[in-house]
Amino acid sequence: MIPALELHDVAKSFGPVRALSGVSLTVQAGEVHCVLGENGAGKSTLCNLVNGGVSLERGTMTLYGEPYRPSRPTDALAAGVAMVHQHFSLVPTLTIAENLLLAAGARLRPRRRELHEGLARIEETYGLSVPLDELAGHVPVGVRQQAEIIKCLLRDPRLLLLDEPTAVLGPADVDALLATCRRIAEAGKAVVLVTHKLGEVTRAGDSATILRGGTVAGAGPLAGFGAEDLVELMVGRPMSDLDPLLVASVDESATSREAARITAEPVFRAQGLTLSRADGTLALDGVNLEIAPGEIVGVAGVEGNGQSELVTVLSGAVPPGSGSFLLGEHDLTFATPRGRTAAGLGIIPEDRHHEGCVPAMSIAENLFLPRLSEFARRGLLDRSALHEAAARVIEEHGIRATGPSARMSTLSGGNQQKVVVARELALDPLVCLVAAQPTRGLDIGAVDAVLGRIRSAAQAGAAVLVISSELSELLALCHRIVVAYRGRLLGPVPAAAPQARDEIGRLMVGAAA
């Protein structure tokens, strides 16, 4: 049988960075082929090569037996290759229908009827559908993700590349997506799935290639690997070295722990926070929450139930319609971001590209931007002190980069996230940490590091609020978990309770509301 895609000895560098070197890979038609690897291993680069987004430096590619060398995405599409990007590719100012119409190529008269037929077919085969008349920039990420996949499927591709498609989805959406992947493969096409989540790999994948530092660390049918083997190939150390709570997240079975006893007075107090959306509906509908020093509280829930809005209000990006937010003595309801930082509130934002960092600036600058005045000597900035401090953080947090002056944009997604986490944890004093999707897009080794740091921050006395779509992670990390449902917080559920998972599941669909 002719393989769908074959890469032989390919290489690609960006300036001094060797993103891929000597990578070979074979994907068969009718299978879901998983590409795994730690952050910066070169997974996105690999996908972009196949999709024509970056140009090949060395090596050969064949597609269904024929030599293949796309120089732009259009070539790839013409050859029957479609890709869902790690960062989206819908035009935000056009409606979803218009975006989908464009995917069929620019014609004078858009073929609306064909589009509707195509959508009906896709809904029938894969059970996917999206609202057509909303602006792409205005719908929740989950919907956008579906629109992306539909956009690809409309082209009826022979090979579908999915770069971390599950990173931004809630558990239900993840299930749907993995099911879709299987169906696409069963329809005889080839699927390349990039993911960090081993649970997904075992559920949806047929075979896998594991990358490490731009080279292939292992490859073959998944049946031949155990979870331990995969983790070891990815991060280069045995799974037993990792935090047990991570192992929990890999196995998706909660380990029961002692219920921690927190007795201190709460420092974090949110009372009756409300926020309305542009269309008048309530994104936050009276949020009440108290967190004591040393306590870790998790917010679970299906995407779009007010979690993102809660973070924007807490971070000061948007003032609440009513209610108050206090941190110890400080009323931060309407404080500026700077005021919040001064009061000891650290925030790890959900969208690290737009909010969390300045991609065009160096790691050192990104790490210390809010505290530059500490490096001022007689009015001037002491750059060597800045770089020394940054080098220490890079070392300490295991950030993979060429040095403190490396531009943030040249880091892989996971390493960017590590920089953000490092900066927020470095607040002194850290009274409270709000972490939104802190492990999104991180490899398992990095997740281990980040969760460990959040826990030690709590042990050092910070009140921690974690918003995450990874229920297993929350169960393993938090003392109690609340569930966001239509702008309110339901619960709490003690994480250590034996039926916590079921209880949370019920709350997520509003059962106890």
Added chain:
Amino acid sequence: MRTNAFVVYGGAALAALLAGALLALGGGASPLQAGAALWEGMFGSAYAIGSSLNTAAALGLIATGFTVAHRAGLVNVGGEGQLCAGGIAAAFAGVSLPDATPTLVALPLVLLVAFAAGGAWAAIAAWLKVSRGTSEVITTLLLNFVGLAMVLLVVHEEGLLRQPVTSSQTLPQSEPLIEGARLPLLGLEGSPATIAFLIAAVAAVAVAVLLRRTATGTRLTAVGHSVTAAARLGLPVRRLQFWSLTSAGGLAGMAGGALVATTPFVLAESFSSGYGFAGLVVGLLARGSLAAVAGVALLFGLLASGGMNLQLAAGVPASSVQIVQSLLTIFIAGAVILRRTS
């Protein structure tokens, strides 16, 4: 990187010179003669160099301001309008001060007023940017034309700045500035260079230090690259944007003040001479480097002197000089990609 820049700009200049030689040939002058005339015009006399310095000072001030705003991600296309505002304000101050006001008082006052007026003119765009999100490229572009028309208005209306109309022959221009408000010469033998050059140099160095060596500079850079991230990280984004664009306007306004405080010391209709647009081009070509601002401003100043001598000594028409200058700009702008890719 630096040698690379040198090669790129040198290549662009060479290409422009080649085009110039062809034009000179077409106009009947020998390229060699034209070259000699250009060289002589640029470096041939203390006078020419002094004039170039004056031009470079005005362009440099505008481009320095441009660079400050650009660092915060704002493109100040409004140099011409801000220059006009500064010139108008300087003229108002310079003609209404008592005649005996000493230079030490009058000159700083006039320049400050010009700075404030240029800043205020830019602040309109800055305010619209921070409060309503209106693109400053557009508002500052529009304000140019309004500023130019304002000059027309004040020099034509007697109630405003027009000199007292004693006969039907009175020219539509302001009265001359008082002695004390005029820019002193640098005092170089046979050179018309004023201290405007020193002012521009100080401004460029101060801004270079501000942008490269201070926390504020780094904050401006952060705002320039990502407004959302900078806001999230607690930087006073709106304040930084507002003041960076406003100071860009201030520096352009000061250039306007300097133009009015140089011979013939009056405000007249077309006093701005397109310097606002030229300064913008200098700023854009310099791409954020203050050293490049100084270099390109000097180059433009020298080219103006050289172009004049090309007409005088080689009989090359003004339009050919204009063609060569615009080609040079286009080549430099187009060659930037060579620096980017390498």
Added chain:
Amino acid sequence: MSAFVELAEGGVRLAVPLLLASAGELVSERAGVLNLSVEGMMLTGAFAGAVGASMTGSPWAGVGFALAAGLLAALLQAVLSVTLRADQIVTGIAANALALGGTTYGARLFFTDGRSVPGFEPVLGPLTVLGCAGLAVVAAIGLLLSRRTGYGLAVDAAGADAVAADRTGLPVAAIRYGVVLLTGLTSALAGAQLALAEVHAFTDNLTAGVGYLAVVAVIAGRWRAWPTALACLFFGIAQALQFTAPLLGLHLPTAVLVMSPYLIALVAVSGLVGSSRAPAGLTVPFHRESR
């Protein structure tokens, strides 16, 4: 009464070249390319149109010359801003200076005394055949590139998010080349309209800022077709008012009338009336491998 008729006619006369130039510019800006060089393209078109008409004795041949020259000028802008990714504001300003110097130089060589430039005569009110043809072109652009057509969508996509458009499989560079060349054609037509239908001559700097006004009209129209057309008409009338005001017994300083289109545009964009959003990718060059 006749003063009002004159005001309307005068307004329409200036509005035609403005409409033509801004029709192309609007499409171009929607696709993310700001052509400040509209002014230069118009001037080039006017010059070539006058030369062509004068040489062949046929105004239509002049229009042909103008279109060819406009394409050439636009090609320069397109190579600079799309392929070489040069700064659009610098190249726009410099291209205008180049066009001014070039046409002035050319006029010295070509328009020696006694060269007559045959032109078009009015057939419909103040409009000539060329003017009518120009309006038809504007209408065609409005229809073919509106957001209801696939081409219009592609243009908007390239301007709103070039990276996304590229990933969707749209040829971003080709789209941008196309719109700049289109701007060259319509601007050249606008220049020809000035030289051949309005003044039957070429003089140095014939366009005298009309091209900048066309860019301003797009801004004042907030990147939408109808408001832009309305802005063009309004600017035409504002300028005609400068000359009819004395007949109406109004004395306004010239400066006030000169600045009025710009003030109107300023109010329009400052969002005091409605909201205004420029295409997100306006003046941002597209490069696939950068991130």
Added chain:
Amino acid sequence: GGSPSGSSGSEAGASKLRVGVLFPGNLSDDGFMESSYGGYQRLEKAGQVELAKIEQVPAADYQQALSTLAAKSDLVVAFGGQTDAVLRQVAPTFPKVKFVEVGGPSDAVPLANLAYYDPKQADGGLLAGAYAALTSKSGKVAFVGGLELPAIVNTANEFAKGAKLAKDDIEVLAPQYVGDFNDVAKAKQAGQALVSGGADVFGQQLNLGRQGLVQAAGEGSGSVISGPLVKECGSETGVIGYAKTDTGAALEYAVKAALDGSWKAEQKAFGVASGLGASDLVLCGASPEVTAKLDEIKKQLASGAITTP
């Protein structure tokens, strides 16, 4: 191309008078500057003096242009009033150089080495006004000017005066100022506005913009009195005459005066009364009565019976 006068040229003509001329505007403006350049070209042909020129200078470079010219010349002539303020500063710094300003304020006080030559455009305006009134069929005439500058406003006033002088029931519409001497489209609009106001014969003080006015007048079957350059009658349709103002004659006069040592720092007028022939009205196809009436007015101007400011 002009006359190249590099280092080799100056050696050959070391004994020649060196004349530097500043034209702040465009040499082919079909008006004031071109008329001035005409004088320059005539001098070039005559070859008696060594000439150099600078054209199209932005305001900020006036000082440099004048000083550069002065450093290399014995006589510097600057055209247009716009350089007045600078010229008054530069002239004293070159005491050995003679300066002439053509078209500056006619009431300015000459400096020791700075003379003012007034081309008297107002004379042409007066004559054009009279001619317009005599040929108007609608009984309404009008004047279109470029910028609202003193010399232009003067000419407009004299145009009205001349019209009334020739025919006292003539209606003179308020003058229009285009805001630019060279903007053809705007000049055409100004003309069209006046045509719709009823005017049929126009005086003007425009350069390149004049073509627009001629067309506007032609569309309304009116006519224009052209000038300051005189062209062959019948070479331009819609033009019934030329109000001649030869500003180049002032340059020639200055050169002649410098050569024969009669140059004075004076305020000198070149109007009809000066008898130098630099100002005149050329009629194209006028009836004998009109010609006679205008000859009479010209005589009165020449004798000083009528004066213009």
